[in-house]
Amino acid sequence: MFVGYIFNYITEKLDSFLASWVVHIFANLAINTIGFMMLGIINII
Numbered sequence: 001m002f003v004g005y006i007f008n009y010i011t012e013k014l015d016s017f018l019a020s021w022v023v024h025i026f027a028n029l030a031i032n033t034i035g036f037m038m039l040g041i042i043n044i045i
Helices: 002-014 018-039
Strands: none
Touching: 002 018
């Protein structure tokens, strides 16, 4: 729920949903990368 407030703040501050959309893309990429690392699909570190 807290993250929703952050996305709403970004959307209202910049008067566009694109900024919060980009933040969401990078957050999703980070979560997926951690999941792939845990499953051993990728080995970055």
